[in-house]
Amino acid sequence: xxxxxEARELRVRRGERTVIDGVSLALAAGQAVALVGPNAAGKxxxxxxLAGLLPAESGGVWLRGKPLAAWTRxxxxxxxxxxxxxxxxxxxxxxxxxxxxGRYPHLGPFRPPGPEDRQAIGRALRMTGIEPLARRRVGRxxxxxxxxxxxxxxxxxxxxxxxxDEPAAHLDVRHQLELFRILDEVRAAGVAVLAVVHDLQxxxxxxxxxxxxxDGRIAGDGPPRDVLASEACxxxxxxxxxxxxxxxxxxxxxxxxxxxxxxxxxPKSGLPPSEV
Amino acid sequence: MSESGRRRAAFATLAALLPLTLLTAVAVGxxxxxxxxxLGSLGLPVGARLTPPADTILWSVRxxxxxxxxxxxxxxxxxxxxxxxxxRNPMADAGLLGVGPGAAFGAVLAVRSGVSETFLGxxxxxxxxxxxxxxxxxxxxxxxxxxxxxxxxxxxxxVSAIAAAGTSxxxxxxxxxxxxAVLFWLAGGLEGRGWPHLRLAAAAIVAGSALLLxxxxxxxxxALGEEEAASLGLRVxxxxxxxxxxxxxIAGAATAxxxxxxxxxxxxxxxxxxxxxxxxxHLLPAAFLAGAALVVVADLGARTLSDRLDxxxxxxxxxxxxxxxLFALRAQxxxxx
Numbered sequence: 001x002x003x004x005x006e007a008r009e010l011r012v013r014r015g016e017r018t019v020i021d022g023v024s025l026a027l028a029a030g031q032a033v034a035l036v037g038p039n040a041a042g043k044x045x046x047x048x049x050l051a052g053l054l055p056a057e058s059g060g061v062w063l064r065g066k067p068l069a070a071w072t073r074x075x076x077x078x079x080x081x082x083x084x085x086x087x088x089x090x091x092x093x094x095x096x097x098x099x100x101x102g103r104y105p106h107l108g109p110f111r112p113p114g115p116e117d118r119q120a121i122g123r124a125l126r127m128t129g130i131e132p133l134a135r136r137r138v139g140r141x142x143x144x145x146x147x148x149x150x151x152x153x154x155x156x157x158x159x160x161x162x163x164x165d166e167p168a169a170h171l172d173v174r175h176q177l178e179l180f181r182i183l184d185e186v187r188a189a190g191v192a193v194l195a196v197v198h199d200l201q202x203x204x205x206x207x208x209x210x211x212x213x214x215d216g217r218i219a220g221d222g223p224p225r226d227v228l229a230s231e232a233c234x235x236x237x238x239x240x241x242x243x244x245x246x247x248x249x250x251x252x253x254x255x256x257x258x259x260x261x262x263x264x265x266x267p268k269s270g271l272p273p274s275e276v
Numbered sequence: 277m278s279e280s281g282r283r284r285a286a287f288a289t290l291a292a293l294l295p296l297t298l299l300t301a302v303a304v305g306x307x308x309x310x311x312x313x314x315l316g317s318l319g320l321p322v323g324a325r326l327t328p329p330a331d332t333i334l335w336s337v338r339x340x341x342x343x344x345x346x347x348x349x350x351x352x353x354x355x356x357x358x359x360x361x362x363x364r365n366p367m368a369d370a371g372l373l374g375v376g377p378g379a380a381f382g383a384v385l386a387v388r389s390g391v392s393e394t395f396l397g398x399x400x401x402x403x404x405x406x407x408x409x410x411x412x413x414x415x416x417x418x419x420x421x422x423x424x425x426x427x428x429x430x431x432x433x434x435v436s437a438i439a440a441a442g443t444s445x446x447x448x449x450x451x452x453x454x455x456x457a458v459l460f461w462l463a464g465g466l467e468g469r470g471w472p473h474l475r476l477a478a479a480a481i482v483a484g485s486a487l488l489l490x491x492x493x494x495x496x497x498x499a500l501g502e503e504e505a506a507s508l509g510l511r512v513x514x515x516x517x518x519x520x521x522x523x524x525x526i527a528g529a530a531t532a533x534x535x536x537x538x539x540x541x542x543x544x545x546x547x548x549x550x551x552x553x554x555x556x557x558h559l560l561p562a563a564f565l566a567g568a569a570l571v572v573v574a575d576l577g578a579r580t581l582s583d584r585l586d587x588x589x590x591x592x593x594x595x596x597x598x599x600x601x602l603f604a605l606r607a608q609x610x611x612x613x
Contacts, residue, residue, distance in 0.1 A: 053503060073509040073510070074509035075509075076509065077509030078509075080507075081507070082503075082507040084503065092553070093496075094279065097553075101500060104493065104497050104508040104509060104510065107493070109490075109493050109494045110493075135279055157508070
């Protein structure tokens with residue numbers, strides 16, 4: 001697999017605080033990575049630094065072997081897309097117009113959109129399943145549809161790396177499943193996908209690789225079942241994690257308990273804890 | 277009606293409305309110009325012309341003043357629309373953000389110091405005032421984090437207050453024979469304006485508006501918010517400062533021509549956004565047409581509502597605009613809650 005994005009000993013400050021403290025990681029094309037960690041671990045900061053939106057204090061980020069600083073802003077935006085939780089800014093725009101702004105890195109301020117731009121916009125709308133909503137105003141959408149519109153904007157950028165900051169926040173379970181299915185399709189098309197995911201169960205079900213961030217450092221990196229079973233994970237979240245094999249499910253189910261009850265007996269599901 | 281149908285209807289209405297208001301404003305005044313000969317004097321083949329004295333009124337008084345009102349109104353509306361994108365706030369306006377008061381301060385300073393008697397002295401000074409005020413509001417509002425509605429309005433209020441205080445200070449220190457000129461600036465008006473004023477204002481305002489229209493796509497990206505705009509490859513600060521610069525050029529030129537004419541920049545884009553949508557390439561031209569019609573009508577009122585004196589144009593737009601502002605503010609807060 002070819003490396004697309006790489007961070008080496010990355011250190012990022014926000015104000016007085018060092019939020020990212022020596023992170024090294026590499027993303028390969030077509031890889032699905034879930035970035036997990038407790039609140040204030042620095043996940044959002046890391047994602048923004050990887051997108052080139054926050055400067056590195058030391059160390060750095062390399063995209064296709066070239067440091068981010070050596071990329072022009074628009075060339076960088078053609079390669080790396082960031083999709084964050086939606087705010088109110090775009091609410092008056094029609095969905096299609098919002099998605100079309102994802103072509104900005106390709107068009108710049110003045111060039112009129114061509115056929116390939118319209119195709120990219122159409123593809124993004126189709127992949128996210130919001131084609132029927134194309135002329136609806138973003139403000140009229142449900143939270144789930146709005147998040148899909150934001151994702152479609154990122155897809156219209158046709159990036160090699162797709163970074164997402166809690167894309168599933170505020171989404172009901174059906175929209176979560178839909179979102180991660182779309183991310184799987186994106187990954188299958190050769191895009192490196194890294195998403196901050198709050199729900200560990202969902203992260204384990206979706207990602208082939210899990211990065212655990214704690215106090216601004218990488219505390220775990222590997223297949224989700226290994227990371228979740230690690231001592232570092234229990235320490236980072238301050239809970240004990242158990243995996244339960246369920247017949248017919250490819251993934252174990254996880255349960256989480258507060259430390260004082262960690263020594264207690266059988267899990268509530270009644271299923272025997274499996275070896276992980 | 278479909279969205280594009282609604283937009284077309286809005287543009288058709290505006291395109292019909294503006295010539296109508298222009299014609300009415302040219303015809304109506306202390307001396308009423310009969311419509312058919314008026315059209316003849318304007319070059320239409322209707323077989324009649326105005327009498328020579330009426331023709332003089334048309335060409336040397338009425339027409340330049342009415343066209344200037346249109347250009348000033350259009351320019352202020354375009355500035356309002358652009359500022360609403362830069363500050364991501366549908367309630368932003370040149371007056372509320374200190375641009376108008378800044379321009380007025382610059383203009384009064386020019387009158388007080390005598391710079392206004394030199395060529396371009398007054399407009400250049402008004403532009404400098406507008407630019408200083410808009411940059412101050414931008415920098416100060418940013419220092420408090422995201423430019424929220426409250427933060428923005430309060431910062432604009434503070435900067436406007438400083439500009440107004442400076443203006444008062446200058447007023448006290450101004451020789452009596454100049455006070456009338458200064459007061460005229462503060463109240464806004466188009467009395468005694470002719471072709472030279474129109475040429476200068478139109479050049480700056482039309483060029484500036486065209487420039488903002490050319491920057492339509494960056495303005496749309498900017499309205500998505502700083503982070504998303506940066507992640508799409510936009511140079512956020514450079515773009516904002518460039519847009520503030522062009523907006524100040526337009527606001528400065530408008531203020532140099534007419535004194536302060538508040539609220540036009542708020543009303544025109546705000547009222548049209550539901551009809552034409554928020555995309556800059558639709559909103560700016562629509563706002564220009566609506567702002568032009570609005571100020572032409574307001575100036576017509578300023579000339580004709582009293583038969584003894586010209587009413588201050590700025591007061592009239594404020595009488596219309598301030599209630600609209602309160603109404604819109606309330607609607608927005610209800611929507612947010």
